[in-house]
Amino acid sequence: MSDTKAPDASRRSERSRRAIFDAALALVSETGYARTTIEGIAARAGVGKQTIYRWWPSKAAVLLDAFLDLAARANEAAGLDAPGGEGAGEIPNTGDLAADLKYVLRATVDEMNDPAFDLPTRALAAEGIVDPELGARFTEALLEPQLQYYARRIEAAQAAGDVDPDADPRIALELLVGPLHHRWAHRTLPLTHGYADALVDQVLRGLAPRP
Amino acid sequence: MSDTKAPDASRRSERSRRAIFDAALALVSETGYARTTIEGIAARAGVGKQTIYRWWPSKAAVLLDAFLDLAARANEAAGLDAPGGEGAGEIPNTGDLAADLKYVLRATVDEMNDPAFDLPTRALAAEGIVDPELGARFTEALLEPQLQYYARRIEAAQAAGDVDPDADPRIALELLVGPLHHRWAHRTLPLTHGYADALVDQVLRGLAPRP
């Protein structure tokens, strides 16, 4: 007499799962997150509503998983094509910290300016701001791993003597991504490569090893 | 030539307007933004739904105005009780830039940890991330004026020789509020006074006048 509610994941239809992800991402980018409905996703995916409710608790959760899946596939496809790169997403280490950070921040700026990434990301970020549960999953699965790349690169720079060994890598990394995020979230000023460069330069001034 | 449907603002009921603000803020802090409905606000305010729809286009717009009104009244009540302070909200200038910034950032951290401010702010920020129109109003009316206080204090510090005259005050200010916002928005790590202090110290290292 076990839990009558737990669905048997092993019997899950992979075909339906993919169709739901595809439908969700398509609808969000076509009509916006707010106008995307679970009924709509089900209809578009050719799936019963219950098949969605069985596996996800909310629209946001569906979209988060869809996004994660998208990111995973993108990473897979990415491979080793970054300069000096090892793992996918890892920040390159050419020995020139400023150049490496500028490269990554410029790429981030480009993503933020690309509606294909921008719109669903905004939807998820907005939901995560309000819903701690979902925000935690978002942070954990997408944001934090990315921040660790920065941490590792900065620690490498400390080991190489390019950064003050007393500096806190966590604070350093937040000085890089925080301002970018702020402009993106509040649309105060345009996000440009120039801004990314200036940001890196200013932050690195504060991280320089003390004489 | 203009909108033929515009209601006559001069005949507007101030009593209803206030009741709507109060109800909206109360409901959001009691039950959360998502569960707050226009019907609920109207009922709580003892007001017809149409009276809300007549003056606001959306739930978010109501809440934004309610928040603005709240902030305005708070500012009015604030007056001159900040150390070295002149205008309400202005960052104090005691001559010690680090101390002044830490004072303000600690206050900001406290607000972010106070559910009374936190919940409606999250709701508005989330809506603003997704709805550019509303986000613009939010930024313009609430965020940007606050950022200008930072800009002025930093410029004063430049004039006093405490900050590199070549530094860009806008970038400097974003280095202060961006990371704070980032932690708040994504709940990556706790927001503490210690974090505020460390942030100010790290940023000011990068702003120090060159020898």
Place this chain on the structure above:
Amino acid sequence: MSDTKAPDASRRSERSRRAIFDAALALVSETGYARTTIEGIAARAGVGKQTIYRWWPSKAAVLLDAFLDLAARANEAAGLDAPGGEGAGEIPNTGDLAADLKYVLRATVDEMNDPAFDLPTRALAAEGIVDPELGARFTEALLEPQLQYYARRIEAAQAAGDVDPDADPRIALELLVGPLHHRWAHRTLPLTHGYADALVDQVLRGLAPRP
């Protein structure tokens, strides 16, 4: 301390009254009674809503008065152009009862087939069926006077020896208008001159003086 609500009828705006009647009749014939609203009448008449509510208790009452006014003006314009006619609306008395009744019933059939009369009459009749108050006014002001014309003509026929003196004129008259009304109200079969004639013939057979 008399009734504080009674408006001063002597100061009433005749212009508004006419405009309201015109607007009401126009709207009912254009869009139907159900879709006609007091707000609509007021707007069309260029009149404040309160001017309607001041003088009438309901939409149906407005329409009834509008209809009465229309009928009064029609009667006024009618004059003496009926064969053998005296008063307006009076049933002619040419000495041939059957012919006189057929003449009047054919005219009634024509009115019932004319949408300009049909639609507002249906609206009023329907309202009167459900609302006894209004129904009484309708019957008293419009229907009963008309029925009296029949009563008088039948009594004249009795005096002339064309109708059994023992027959009840009220029952006789209802035998004439009742079936007509029935077909009109329920749209069972078409209303034609032939039907009017057949009806008169059949009824008069039952009214013939006994040998």
Place this chain on the structure above:
Amino acid sequence: MSDTKAPDASRRSERSRRAIFDAALALVSETGYARTTIEGIAARAGVGKQTIYRWWPSKAAVLLDAFLDLAARANEAAGLDAPGGEGAGEIPNTGDLAADLKYVLRATVDEMNDPAFDLPTRALAAEGIVDPELGARFTEALLEPQLQYYARRIEAAQAAGDVDPDADPRIALELLVGPLHHRWAHRTLPLTHGYADALVDQVLRGLAPRP
């Protein structure tokens, strides 16, 4: 090729259908038709509004079906308890036409004086007068079958030599029900058994076989 929105009637909830009928009839007789709302019916029936809108186009249509259902059940329960009667609703044929008609017309008068039948019938009749669509359904489903009973009884009387074989049964039947209906609809004079009797006598005079 047909309507793409048509719901699947085979999956319809019989329980909801019954609850809606019961609620509709109860509300109409308790508070009157005008004050009966679809929301009210749904609430009383413990049913979602959509379940009403899914299956009926209007309040009047709901009530008509409820009424039809009521009549059908009443007929079913009626059986053979009328004098000389065969089918339910059929007019008895005792050989005495006048008596049979008086029996039925008196029963009709009684129904018209019984608020339980009167109120919903007035509501439906009123709606049918104004809405041809609904009126047609009303006439077809309720009125016309009843009129056919009269037609059949009169034809039987013609066959028996009690009625002029040249008389039109349709006109004859309308002479009986039309006046009754007229008094009922316009409330001109009270509906009594005496009136029913007088009506039958007067009409039969006109239908007597010619010598």
Place this chain on the structure above:
DNA sequence: TCATAAACGAGACGGTACGTCGAGTCTTCGG
């Protein structure tokens, strides 16, 4: 002959119900 009180146009107000949409649950039926 003007002041003054009313009726007037306009329309905002608190409400009620509308008809629609989607959420999340429950039932049926076909592959």
Place this chain on the structure above:
DNA sequence: CCGAAGACTCGACGTACCGTCTCGTTTATGA
């Protein structure tokens, strides 16, 4: 025996009018 299909209850949406209530603005005496 899953899962698509979709009917169900529920509740909020945004709209339309209701009937009431101010607002100024005519208007038409009666002091």
